[in-house]
Amino acid sequence: MELHVYGGAREVGRNCFMLHEKGKYIMLDCGVKLGEQTEYPEIPDRMGKHIRDIVVTHAHLDHTGYTPYLIKEGLTPHIHGTKPTKDLTSVLLADYARLGKIAKRRGHTFSQGDVEKVLDSFREREFRQPFRSGHGFNVELFNAGHILGSAMVMVEGEKKVLYTGDISVRGTKLLDGCERDLKCDTLIMESTYGNEELPSVKETMKKLTHEIKETLRAGGHILIPSFAVGRGQEILLLLEAYMRSGAIPETKIYVEGMIGTGMKITRQNLGYAKEEIKNRILMSDDDPFKSPYFRTPKRKDKDDVFEEPSIIVSTSGMLTGGPALGYLARMAPDPKNKIIFMGYQAEGTRGRKILEGAKEVEVDGEMVKMKMKIEEIRISGHSGKSELIQFVKGLKGLKKVVLIHGEDEGIKSLQDSLGKSYEVIVPSLGEEIRL
Numbered sequence: 001m002e003l004h005v006y007g008g009a010r011e012v013g014r015n016c017f018m019l020h021e022k023g024k025y026i027m028l029d030c031g032v033k034l035g036e037q038t039e040y041p042e043i044p045d046r047m048g049k050h051i052r053d054i055v056v057t058h059a060h061l062d063h064t065g066y067t068p069y070l071i072k073e074g075l076t077p078h079i080h081g082t083k084p085t086k087d088l089t090s091v092l093l094a095d096y097a098r099l100g101k102i103a104k105r106r107g108h109t110f111s112q113g114d115v116e117k118v119l120d121s122f123r124e125r126e127f128r129q130p131f132r133s134g135h136g137f138n139v140e141l142f143n144a145g146h147i148l149g150s151a152m153v154m155v156e157g158e159k160k161v162l163y164t165g166d167i168s169v170r171g172t173k174l175l176d177g178c179e180r181d182l183k184c185d186t187l188i189m190e191s192t193y194g195n196e197e198l199p200s201v202k203e204t205m206k207k208l209t210h211e212i213k214e215t216l217r218a219g220g221h222i223l224i225p226s227f228a229v230g231r232g233q234e235i236l237l238l239l240e241a242y243m244r245s246g247a248i249p250e251t252k253i254y255v256e257g258m259i260g261t262g263m264k265i266t267r268q269n270l271g272y273a274k275e276e277i278k279n280r281i282l283m284s285d286d287d288p289f290k291s292p293y294f295r296t297p298k299r300k301d302k303d304d305v306f307e308e309p310s311i312i313v314s315t316s317g318m319l320t321g322g323p324a325l326g327y328l329a330r331m332a333p334d335p336k337n338k339i340i341f342m343g344y345q346a347e348g349t350r351g352r353k354i355l356e357g358a359k360e361v362e363v364d365g366e367m368v369k370m371k372m373k374i375e376e377i378r379i380s381g382h383s384g385k386s387e388l389i390q391f392v393k394g395l396k397g398l399k400k401v402v403l404i405h406g407e408d409e410g411i412k413s414l415q416d417s418l419g420k421s422y423e424v425i426v427p428s429l430g431e432e433i434r435l
């Protein structure tokens with residue numbers, strides 16, 4: 001069995017892999033890497049005819065964003081994923097098609113029509129319901145705990161290969177942690193936080209409530225840039241819970257971009273959420289998704305958002321585009337305001353530059369002075385180093401670990417720790433590895 005690496009090697013973004021043995025092929029994820037310049041997976045032309053099945057682990061564009069391009073080229077693969085993955089993908093791809101500006105510069109575009117075709121190609125799959133791919137691989141999905149409907153993929157051919165996609169071992173406010181103790185020969189694992197530990201829920205709560213109170217008291221506004229799907233919902237649930245319990249003062253929380261749509265889809269796919277959330281909604285009238293704290297700006301100039309101290313949760317998560325940029329430009333020059341990064345900031349993004357202390361950043365061609373306070377409080381849908389190691393050690397029969405979806409430091413650190421007990425492979429872009 002071979003693994004072909006088209007993206008996601010020593011980088012976070014454009015995950016795309018092909019498993020291959022004796023005339024059989026199956027693609028795992030098919031994403032793009034969004035940054036100042038979008039990067040695409042490098043799929044050799046000769047592979048086109050072999051792309052019959054693509055399993056997408058979850059809706060994030062670094063796992064799904066290239067599917068419309070393949071469809072546009074005339075390929076007709078079946079795309080396998082869970083129902084929430086399909087629903088959330090439809091939202092994210094539609095948004096991405098609209099944002100086509102970035103892509104157009106490189107001659108790459110696709111239309112809403114191509115997005116519709118992607119959705120038509122979808123085959124909805126449930127966790128723990130094995131199915132056979134067109135070429136005859138046995139495939140099974142397991143909960144990954146990362147975002148709603150996110151899956152790990154087990155592919156069984158000559159070898160049993162588990163591909164994690166993005167995983168959260170501990171789970172989140174909304175989701176149970178990923179499945180553990182599975183049996184496989186080879187593991188292909190994300191390494192996003194391979195060299196870091198994630199803070200405990202308690203530490204996060206303490207820091208977040210402190211930072212929010214400080215700014216609200218000073219009469220400032222708080223901007224939380226967020227992914228449309230996943231962290232956006234987690235952050236809103238967290239803020240709602242804090243406000244309800246009195247841990248932070250009651251304030252309007254403005255929800256911008258696609259985060260609200262993400263909330264609706266979550267509400268429609270409650271079967272994939274934690275028991276606790278389901279019960280709260282089903283057993284009482286207490287629905288955190290319909291909290292009165294959540295608002296959308298009423299005025300086009302958004303002046304209403306700034307009438308009194310407020311919290312703004314807006315896309316995009318790494319400040320690569322979206323309404324968060326308008327807020328950033330408006331809020332950055334005032335030291336009373338604060339930006340709180342709660343998600344991963346990839347290299348080369350505006351978010352990363354600000355986090356690394358840039359004195360000014362460019363927004364829509366204008367330089368904006370960064371006078372607002374900058375904080376980073378991670379709530380992650382990923383896993384910290386020791387959680388990843390714990391996950392690996394729980395797998396039965398495991399011999400090889402392929403580390404992907406991480407930057408050099410994260411991968412190196414995991415490689416050092418896992419290398420004692422397993423054969424660890426760190427692939428490069430374009431490599432074909434024997435498993």
Ligand SMILES: [Zn+2]
Binds near residue numbers: 058060146166
């Ligand atoms: Zn993800």
Ligand SMILES: [Zn+2]
Binds near residue numbers: 013062
């Ligand atoms: Zn990812």
